[in-house]
Amino acid sequence: MQIGAVLKVDGLSYIYPSGKAVFEDISFEVGENEFVSIVGPSGIGKSTLLRVISYLIPPTRGKVILLGEEIKAPSSRIALIHQSIATFPWMTALENVRIVVDGKVKDRxxxxxxxxxxxxxxxxxxxEDLYPKEMSGGMRQRVAIARALAANPIVLLMDxxxxxxxxxxxxxxxxxxxYILFNPETTLKAVILVSHNLDEVLELSDRVLVMNGSxxxxxxxxxxxxxxxRQPRDPRFNEYLDKIYSSLTPIR
Amino acid sequence: MNPIIVIAAASTATMARVLALIGLTILVGWFMAYGATRNGFIESVYVSAIAALESVPVITFFPVVLMVFVYRIGGPVGTELATDVLVLTAIAWNIWIAQYQALKTIPNDLLEVSRNYEFGFWKTMRRLIVPYSMPKIAANLFPSFADALFYITVSEVFTVGTKTYSTFGIGSLIAELIASGNWSLVWYAMASLAIWVVALTFFFRWFARYSVSKYGLDTAMQVRRRGRTSLRRTYQAWGSLVGPMKRLSRHFSTLARVPAIPIAERRAGWRILKRTTKYVVIGIGAFLMFVISLEIGEFIISVPGTYWLFLLGYTPLILYNLAFDYLRVFIITVISLLIAVFVGYALAVRQRVAAFVLPVVQVLSAFPAPVYFPLVFIATYRYVVHIPFGTELYVLFLGFISTFYYVFYSFWIGVQAVPNEFWEIMRNYELGYFKKLRSIVLPGTLPYLVAGLSSTIDSAWGGLMIGEYWPNIYDGKGLIVRYGLMKMLDLYTYSGNIGLAGWSSLIFAIIVVIFSISFTKALMDLARKKYVIEEGVYGV
Structure with missing residues (x-):
């Protein structure tokens, strides 16, 4: 494991119950305060990979090691942010965040x-007292992020x-x-983002992993x-963009 | 004739009656729903009438049915019609409201296509309305079938005064066989009924899957307007579908978020349909209202004033007995709810076990409790009779087995409809069992729970009606409770006092409707306003 590595993904493979192999032998490490993005063609298994890393879906082969300890069950130390922005409609913003703290902190x-x-x-x-219905999509996603951060995660997975x-x-x-994620108030040490938006990926990431093949x-x-x-007009931005495109095409 | 052939013929006759009535309901429902969507006034009357009628337990129609069909028409035809109408009241409302909802939610794009290419009335009906309403109809078939079987087995034979009326079918045959103590044939008759129930339950399951896969719309196409919905029926109906459940739930929730289309545009969608049809529908409706008003008026005038005073004098006693029944319904409901929540949740999170258990439960729920209850009674009454409140235990048990499935299925379906994102959040943040249940699953399934509870409460009355006064189940032993309005209704009917039975039913119906409006509807409005879990997922 490299010095400062927070998360190690070691030879992960996942095969659907139907027998179709989604991804195979995925290995990488994520260092402290590192923002890593995963890109790839639609349907290649990026979201599934995030769920396997968080153990919401157990891997067919391979393992995930967090701070030297193998993950064998879903854990709030690896928190997942959903693409579809999931907040509980009957809870206020405060209650939506507090729900992950309630069991761990006795004092209300x-x-x-x-x-x-x-x-x-x-x-x-x-x-704090607004219900999701009273918030915009952006505010709701911030609530979801606050909820994840309140659970004291080490790694944040963003789908x-x-x-x-x-x-x-x-x-x-x-x-x-x-700056929100790597705020000193949080316990977060690493972020893995899945995205189709290459500008977004280049704007945010320290490293980009490109997935391809079947x-x-x-x-x-x-x-x-x-x-x-970072500015998209920066010539280096476009150079990286070209490199990612060349890895993504042709779709294998 | 060979008794086995008689049994087979009787069960076939019962099933043919049920299926024919379901078929008739569907056929009539398309035209009525169409009429309702064409005219705002008819729509208001239609939806309000169904909402009121569906909140009245089926048994309250019994005295009315007796008066109209047995006394006025009489003979085998009158008895057959009485049975059919009683069964119709058990199956019609949810199918009709489902058809109305289907018509109200036809995507505007599809309506515009039908206008653009000048589909006529029949072509619109055949190519658009009928196919589009199939998934909703399919979803409602199973609850209707189970309800119909429950009431058909008790309405095929009934006693008024000294006279017993019966029509040929498995319900009347089993009653006859039990009375004569011919137990081997009773078993054959029940087996014959069971074969039909299993076959038809699996047919409905297959049909539900087929209709959703073929006719279900799984896109976010803009709909005209959701219309006035019956949340109870909408949520309850999903109970018949196991495989396509999630897809249908998603379909429903997608529609729920679609903004309303202006009324002018909505109405324009139906302009292809001829104006004459509107007048025909209005004419038929006016004629029916006239006939019903005439009947009611004639009845009120024919009853002497002193008899009305006599009926009013009985009202406190009716209310007193009704209070006991509400207590029984409350106990049945609480027990059903507790079992539904804990067992339903356990099954919902164990899909493999559920895949085996649920079809079994579904078949059992369709198998009418009044048919097999005598066997349970015969096997246990020697022991239970010595227990304090033994009769009450039987009555509560009968009420429970008649009605438990509604809340169980509704809750189970509600858990199925919880979006995957929320399950992942619960696992990801390692929420405990009771935390999950209390903070997420119970609030998130509240609309389904309220729908199930509403059905459970309504159906519990049917079980009480049978259990509170069943004097001779076997060998002179039976069930007679001390207090209970359902017993009073039974007694008045058996003694031929139809006037008092009708009055009791009317008082009962009024109380039930008030309860429904003040409690169930209020709870449902709250559930719909705040606890629709699908609304928690922003990006669908």
């Missing part, structure tokens, strides 16, 4: 305090978190997300060496 006021702090981290101070937001909202959240494998592991904040 302490749980409230943690939930409030995480809502503040994601920029939702003052929106196309901006896909259902309009472009302006998505861009606003994108600009903030890196069954899918990691065909490229690219470090993005552009200082932040």
């Amino acid at each position: 006021s302490k749980a409230n305090e943690i939930a409030r702090k995480m809502l503040e981290v994601v920029g939702l101070r003052g929106a 196309e978190p901006f896909a259902h937001l309009d472009e302006l909202t998505a861009e606003g959240l994108r600009q903030e997300i890196y 069954p899918a494998r990691v065909v490229n592991d690219l470090s993005i060496n552009i200082p932040r904040p």
Whole structure:
């Protein structure tokens, strides 16, 4: 394991019950404070890979090691943010976040305090008592992120978190997300993002893993060496974009 | 004649009666729903009438049915019609409201296609309305079938005063065989009924899967308007579908989020249909209203004023007995709810076990409780009779087996409809069993639970009606409770006091409707407003 590696994915394979192999022998490591993105053609198994990493789906072969310890059950230390923005409609923003704290913190006021702090981290101070119906998609996704952060995760898995937001909202959240996630108030040490949006991936990531083939494998592991904040007009941005495109095509 | 052939013929006759009535209901329902969607006034009357009628337990129609068909028409035809109408009241409302909902949710794009290419009335009906309503009809077939079987087996034979009326069928035959103590033939008769129940249950399951896969719309096409929905029936209906459940649930929830189409545009969708049809529908409706009003008016005038006073004098006693029945219904409901939640949840999270257990439960739920209850009674009464409240235990048990499945299925389906994202959140954040149940699963399934509870409460009355006064189940032993309105209804009917039975039914119906409006509907409105779990997933 490399120095500072937080998460190690070691030879992961997943085969559907029907017998179809989705991906095979996926191995990579994610270091401390590293933002890694996974890209690949539609249907290649990126979202499934995130679920296998979080053990929501047990792998057919291989293992996931978090801080030197093998993951054998779903754990809030590896938290998943859904593409579809899932918040409980009958709970306020505060309750939506507090639900993951309640069992771990006996004192209700302490749980409230943690939930409030995480809502503040994601920029939702003052929106604690709003119900999801009263919030925009962007605000709801911030609630989902606050919920994940309140659970004290080590790794955050984000499955196309901006896909259902309009472009302006998505861009606003994108600009903030890196600093929200690696805020000193959180326990987070690494992020893995799955996305189809290559601009988004280049804007946010320290590394990009490209999946391709059937069954899918990691065909490229690219470090993005552009200082932040990144601008799509930067010529290096386009160079990286070309490299990713060349790994993605042809779709195998 | 060979008794086996008689048994086979009797069970076939019963099933033919049920299927023919379901078929008739569906056929009539298409035209009525069509009429309702064409005219705002008819629509309001139609939906309100169904909402009121479906909240009244089937048994309250019994005295009315007796009065109209047995006394006025009489003979075998009158008895047959009485049975058929009683069964019709058990099956019609949910199928009709489902057909109405189907018509109201036809995607605007498809309606525009039918207008664009100048489909006529019959072509629109054949190519659009009938296929589009198939999944909703299929989803409602099983509850209707189970309800119909429950009521048909008790309505095929009934006693009024000294006279017993019966029509040929497996219900009347089993009653006859039990009375004569011919136990081997009773077993054959039950086996024959069981074969039909199993075959038809599996047929309905297959049909549900087929209709969803062939006619189900799984896209976010814009619909005209959802119309006024019957949440109870909508949620309950999913109970018949195991395989395509999630898809249908998604389909429903997608429709729920679609914005309403302006009324002018909505109406324009139906302009292809001729104006004359509208007047025909209005004419038929007016004629029916006239006939019913005439009957009611004639009845009120024919009853002397002193008799009305006599009936009013009985009202406190009726209410007193009704309070006991509400207590029984409450106990049955609480027990059903507890079992439904814990067993339903356990099954919902164990799909492999559920795949085996649910069809079995489904078949059992369709098998009418009044048919097999005497066997349970005969096997146990020697022991139970010594227990305090032994009769009450039997009555509660009968009420329970008659009605438990509704809340069980509704809850189970509700759990199935919980989006996968929420299951992942529960697992990901390692929420405990009771935390999951209390904070997510129970609130998230509330609309389904309320729907199931509503059906359970309504159907419990049917079980009580049978159990509170069943004087001779076997060997002179039977069930007679001390207090209970259902017993009073039975007694009045058996003694031929139809006036008092009708009055008791009317008081009962009024209380039930008030309860339904003040409690069930309020709870359902809350569930619909706040606890629709599908709305928690933003990006669908």
